[in-house]
Amino acid sequence: MSENRTLMMQGNVAVAEGAIDAGCRFFAGYPITPSSEIAEHLSRRLPEMGGKFLQMEDEIGAMGAVIGGSLGGVKSLTATSGPGFSLKQENIGYASIAEVPVVIINVMRGGPSTGLPTLPSQGDVMQARWGTHGDHPIIVLTPAGVRETYDMTIRAFNMSEKYRVPVVILLDEIIGHVYEKVTLPPPHTIETIERKKPDEPLEKFRAYRADESMIPPMPAFGDGYRFHVTGLVHDETGFPTNNTQKIEEMLLRINGKLDHYRDEIVEVEEHIEEGSQIGLVTYGSSARSSRNAMRMAKEQGIPVSMLRLKTIWPFATEEILAFAKKHKYLIVPELNLGQVKHEVEHAAACHSEIFGVNKISGDPIPPTDIFNKIKELS
C-alpha cells in the first residue's frame, strides 16, 4: 500500500488503514456485520506492521483487551456494530474514568437488539454519548465519506492520545460499505500525536495529577512507574477515595477536559448559500442525501445552506445557534426518529423552526424526501 496511495477503498478498510497510519498496533474485536471488514483487514495488515490482532470471545472482552493493550503503551482499536456496542458500554465507562486512550468504531446498523444486521441506521447517536452509566467524557465523530473516514480515524487516535478519552467513530452501514476512489496522503506527512509521558522520578509521580492542561501524563505499564489503575473514583494518586471533595474534583476534571478543549475538538463544515432561508443540519451518511437535496433545490432556484457535524459529541451548540440565527427553518435529516433533531432544537434556542426528515426502514434517506420538505417550506 505504500507506493500507490490512489485506490478504490471501502469505508471499513479506510478505518483499518487510517488506524495503521495513526500508529495503532493493537486491535481486539468480535465479528459483527456490518463492521467485520475492519477486523478482517487488520488481521492481515497488523502483523505486517509488527502489530497484533486478537479475536476475542465477545465484545465485552474485546473492550477490556484494548484498554489493557493501551495501558501497555500501544495505540489500540476495537470495532463493532449496535449489539456489540451495547456490550462494550461498561468498559467504555472504564476507559473514561481511568483515562485510557482507546478508539471504538461503531458501524451503525438498524436496532434495537439484533435489529437490521445489514441495513444502515443512525440510531446509536445518543447511545454513543450516554451509553455507559454516569457522567463521563467521550468524543464522537461522524464521517460522511471514505477519505474522511480515513482522516477521522487518524484524528480519533490523536484526540484520544492527547486528551486521554475514549473516542468513538460512528460510521453507518452505508459509509462502512461504500467504495470510493481515494488518494491517501504519503505516510510521512501524517501528523500523529502520542500521549504525554511523565518526566518526574517515581517518588514524585502521581498517576492522576494534572497541571493546567487538565491531562495527567501517562506512562505505560512496565515503564518503571508502578501506578494503580481502577474504575473506582480515585484521587490524584490513582487510588480509590471517599473524600467528597476529591471525588468532585476528579469527576469535574475528567468531564471538564472536553469543555476546556471544546474548540479544537468540535469540527463542523458549513456551506452557506446566499439568501438561504432554509438550512440543513446533517451528519454521516445523511449528509450525502442532504448534499443531493441541496443541489436539487439550487436547480429550482431555492438557495439552501448546510451545516455538517463532523464531531457530533461534544455537540456543536454554538455553531448551530449561529446557523439557526441565519435561517428561518432548519431541517435535520437522519436515519432515526430525531435523536439529533432534539439536540438541534435545544441549541437553536427558538431562533428557527426545526423539522426532521426521518427514516428507520433500513433505506437511506432519499434526497427527494429532503427536497420535498425544502419545497414545502420555501
Place this chain on the structure above:
Amino acid sequence: MDYFKYLRMDKFPHIWCPGCGDGIVLKAILRSVEEMGWSKDAVAMVSGIGCSSRTPGYVDFNTLHTTHGRALAFATGLKMTRPKLNVIVVTGDGDATAIGGNHLIHAARRNINLTVLVYNNNIYGMTGGQASPTTFTGDFATTAPYGALENPFDIANLVVAAGASYVARSTVYHANFLGKLIMQAMQKQGFSLVEVMAPCPTAYGKINKKGTPSQMITDQKKLAVRVEKAKNMTAEELQGKIVIGKLVDREMPEFVNNYERVIAQAQRR
C-alpha cells in the same frame, strides 16, 4: 523474607475482615515473586471486582483493578502489547466463573502466558454473601435462604478441560504448598491457574455455621486430599473433600509466542 518491600504500606489497613483467607494468598504470591526474582517493575497484577480483587491495591507492582469479571480480558490485551511483563491475575470465584466465565475458558483455550489465582470462598464476599457458582448445593447464602439448588463448578477441572498449560489447587491452610504451586504456575509458559480455597468467615462461614475463622482454616487440613492419593479414591470417598496439588502440567505452544511467529511470517512476505 521481607514482604514489606512489595507492599504499599500507606494503603494499609486493608479492607479484608479478620480471619479472611485472602491475606494468606497475598503472602504466598509475594514469596513466589521473590523466588522468581522478578523486579517490581516487571510485574503487573490485574484483578476484577470483589474482596479478592482488591489485592492489587496493596502491592507495589503495575496494578490494574478492572471491571467485574473482566480481569482476564484486560490482562490478555496487556500481555499482548507488553509480552515481557509478568502478568498475574487475581480473581474471585464469582468474578472468574460467573460474570467472567467466558473469559476464563477462552483465556485457557488460547493458552496465553498469564498466572491466575482464583481465590475461591464459595460465596460473593464483597456484596455481602450471595450465592456464587461454587456455592455447594444445599449451602446457604443471602440469595439462597432455602439452600443452593445448583451444582457448583469445579474450577480447576473446568480450566483443565478448557486447555490450560498448568492447573493446581491448594488451600490457605497449606500456605507453603500453595506458594510452591504458585511458583510452578509462574514458571510455566502458558495459561496457568491456581485455585485457592480461601475461607470467608464473614459472608460464608456465619450463615453456614462453619465456626470461627481459625476453625474454618484448620478444617481445610481435614478435608484436603493430595491429588496423588485422590487418584485411588472413589467419588463417594472424595465427596466433600478438597483435592489439592497439581492437576495438569503440560507443554503446549503459548499464544503470544505463536503470534510473534505470525508477525515474522507476515513481514517476510
